[in-house]
Amino acid sequence: MTAPANAPAPTRPGDGVPDGPGPAPGSPRRERLRRALRWGILRAVALAVLLAAWQAVVAAEVWPRVLVPSPGEVWRQFVLTSGVHDGxxxxxxxxxxxxxxxxxxxxxxxxxxxxxxxxxxxxxxxxxxxxxxxxxxxxxxxxxxxxxxxxxxxxxxxxxxxxxxxxxxxxxxxxxxxxxxxxxxxxxxxxxxxxxxxxxxxxxxxxxxxxxxxxxxxxxxxxxxxxxxxxxxxxxxxxxxxxxxxxxxxxxxxxxxxxxxxxxxxxxxxxxxxxxxxxxxxxxxxxxxxxxxx
Missing domain, CATH: 1.10.3720.10 (MetI-like)
Structure with a gap:
């Protein structure tokens, strides 16, 4: 007995029909990590802009160095006060x-x-x-x-x-x-x-x-x-x-x-x-x- 002409052709595994449910969307944890990464990059860029502006003000000598030291001088104080130097x-x-x-x-x-x-x-x-x-x-x-x-x-x-x-x-x-x-x-x-x-x-x-x-x-x-x-x-x-x-x-x-x-x-x-x-x-x-x- 032959199948009707309009009957769908039988399918086999691997012929384009998924065996189970499709891939699940991104997990909440992965989405949180992506969001944290985006905000982290934004904060890093903002910090870099701030440091660059600070250094530009110091280089332009808008104020004396005794009033507005450079970021490098502040970092040097961090290093000096965080260890032992010259006894x-x-x-x-x-x-x-x-x-x-x-x-x-x-x-x-x-x-x-x-x-x-x-x-x-x-x-x-x-x-x-x-x-x-x-x-x-x-x-x-x-x-x-x-x-x-x-x-x-x-x-x-x-x-x-x-x-x-x-x-x-x-x-x-x-x-x-x-x-x-x-x-x-x-x-x-x-x-x-x-x-x-x-x-x-x-x-x-x-x-x-x-x-x-x-x-x-x-x-x-x-x-x-x-x-x-x-x-x-x-x-x-x-x-x-x-x-x-x-x-x-x-x-x-x-x-x-x-x-x-x-x-x-x-x-x-x-x-x-x-x-x-x-x-x-x-x-x-x-x-x-x-x-x-x-």
Missing amino acids: VRGYGGHLLVEHLGVSLGRIGTGSAYAVLVGVPLGLLIGTIRPLAVVLEPAVTFLRTLPPLAYLSLLVIWFGIDEAPKIWLLVIAALPPIAAATAAAVRTVPEQLVEAARALGSGPVALLLSVRLPAALPEILTGIRIAVGVAYTSVVAAETVNGVPGIGGMIRDAQRYNQTALVIAGILAIGLSGIVLDALLRLVERSAVPWRGRT
């Missing part, structure tokens, strides 16, 4: 990484104390109205004070050792955390609170099981901001007996018009701040994955 170890007997490490330790200690105090304080301000009336103006008052305004008072109270430096960083970092926590707690959807109350949750359970988890993304953002504030305050904190410390190193270099070393210290603070902020972003994405990527 001199770094700056003031400490390597650049040691100065930076001491300052990061102070920032970490001050920020940790600020978190331990600021988060509970913000929770109280956000949930108990009478406490908010009393404490919120105090938090705003501290938030508006520049660090140098109370550094002298802290030195009088605590001397010139570590205590005034840590206290200054705590006072600088605490208000953003408390303010962010209070604002986040106040914006928790009332439906969640009412549902928890209907299930029998008391005030403490509501605070710890409903309000705090719902406010966590904004609290973590406040902590990131507070760490940045501590970074901007570390130079002020280390103006008194700040060596070893990156702020103390910058302060000493400024006294002797070592502009290249001052810029090297500023760049060290900024680069370490970028790294730390990236780590905090990673912690934020891990702790609150429902918030999405930023």
